[in-house]
Amino acid sequence: MKFLTKSIIVLLSFVVLNGCGSSASSTSDTSSTSTATSQSTDTDSSASYKGLVFFYPNMPISDYKLTPLSDDEFNALSKTNKLQVADKLLSTLFFGYPHSLLQDKIDSNRFISDIQDNLKNDTTDIEWLENYILDDEIFTQYSIYYQPQAIQILTRFYAMKDLDRYFLHNWIAYILTQTIMFSPAYELSTTHTPDIANVYNRLVYMLNEGYGLRFITYTHMMSEENWRRFRSPEDNGREMLEIFTLDTNDSKVPIAAKALQNWKLNSDNDTLEISLNVNTKPLHLFGTTIYSGEDFYREMVKSDNFIYGVTHRLVDFFFTDYTVEQKDKICNTIISSNPETWQDILLQIVFSKEYLLHNHRTKSAEEFFYGTAKKIYFRHNKYTFNNFKRKLENMHQATMKYKLGKLTRVPKDTLSFAYYSQFVRDYVLLRHSQKQYIDNYEAYGRVGWSNDFIDSSNFDANSSDDVATLYSLTNYLFETIVSRDATKDELELFKNHIITDKDGEEVFKNEFNMFKTNDDWDEEETRQNQEYRKRRIVFIILDYLSRLDATYNFEEIR
DSSP, rough: OHHHHHHHHHHHHHHHHHHHOOOOOOOOTGOOOOOTTTTOOOOOOOOOOOOOOOOOOOGGGGSSSBBBBBBBHHHHHHHHHHHHHHHHHHHHHOOOHHHHHHHHHHTTTOOHHHHHTTSSSOOOOOHHHHHHHTTTSOOOOOOOOHHHHHHHHHHHHHHOOOOOHHHHHHHHHHHHHHHHTTTTOTTTOOOHHHHHHHHHHHHHHHTTTTOOOOHHHHHHHHHHHHHHOOOHHHHHHHHHHHHHHHOGGGGGHHHHHHHTTTTEETTTEEEEEOOOOOOOEEEEEEEEESSSSSHHHHHHHHHHHHHHHHHHHHHHOOOOSSSSHHHHHHHHHHTTOOOSSHHHHHHHHBBIIIIIOOEEEEEOHHHHHHHHHHHEEEEETTTHHHHHHHHHTTOOOOOOOOOTSSSSSSSSHHHHHHHHIIIIIIIITBOOOOGGGGOTTTOGGGGGOOGGGOGGGGGGTTTHHHHHHHHHHHHHHHHHHHOOOOOOHHHHHHHHHHHHEETEEEEOOGGOOTTOOTTTOHHHHHHHHHHHHHHHHHHHHHHTTTTHHHEEEEOOOO
């Protein structure tokens, strides 16, 4: 199937190229032209069109110039720093593990390399996954007015069970569509909701098949979805130069517009129309001669400035609080490794010591939610991801909505961050999934963390020592949410509120006594009453955690 898919895409590429007014008289890089055939294989990087190579293998981690964090360096960190680095890496990738499982993975002494290995392998049952998120008994399938394509993408990250190659390709596609480079921009009057799926899914398909970042971008540039965002030869030419090469030289815009003179967005259903009025005069851009719009796009992605531009876009996205000089240094280091796939850049960033140890920034809402959901055994109802999409819009963090992408990774104006904090507190940390609604996907009470999250096996519950039990539960919740133990002052704060002195012994107050028994209660009533009192403790601690900076930030390792 992979061979067939590659062959079909290569064939379709040539059909598109031949219909784009590619000038037969173009002299650009003809010496490197080779014929793409249906004989391409997983390891074949020779298939190309006028010097634009289609396929590239991902760079081995050993070739990364932005130094990756090794297992030995990770294992040498303190317990708290290991938790912080593990959370930063997993949450950045929209993933998480329950505390006990995460600790087992850390204790294996192969935490970093195991994740790297997992990202190379396909373990997801894609057929099951896609059928699952389209099951309208479990997830409501909304009308076109709710951009259901975006909701399904958000749902998929929650539903995927394994941090594997398919997960990685979806994550890469998601990151790219949040930026100015690939945003479907559904806020515009000329865009259509299928554009969300077309842009995103095309990225996933092409990543799955091993296409390089140059050819993936070239395909996107020539797409109807891209022209629905930048709609005239002048606008499209200018924006492609600025977005992908950071070139703001206005003298180049008329040249780009001339090459694109036969391209336009027709107002009939906002359709890309390419006429036969192809430019025939030689034009000079990117150190070569071009004629047509197809030449313009092709030679742009082949240029060195293209790699420079896209690397800067992604470094800006992940190192939001760094200075221009610091970002330039990181970019130049990555570029020196000669990246040719999106993975070469993105994984080089997220596995680097610079990112995992030194970067401090605010988590995106997606990083918080997906990183936390699996930790706390979060349950959804049918409306969870429609609500999540709407809440992202309230935070001014809407997914794939903006014409210029998320120029600010996490808006920090008072109102936007208030919505973010409300989401963290009211929708995630202080929401308990009630057992009686577990089979009712319509129920509001189904949403939230489940009892598995606070099961007594997760901490040291000692009915002979209430204070030690409280401290153990507190530290478990702190380690899960903010990757550190509670301080002495914090332990004292909770103790003063939850523990009382009774006949010279420090014990739980009645309303918090998770060990309480009563002769009138049967076994099930005893369990329910004890769980209820334990939840009251948990809600207080989680409410406190919802107010800490560490809940919202990736910390620098000092």
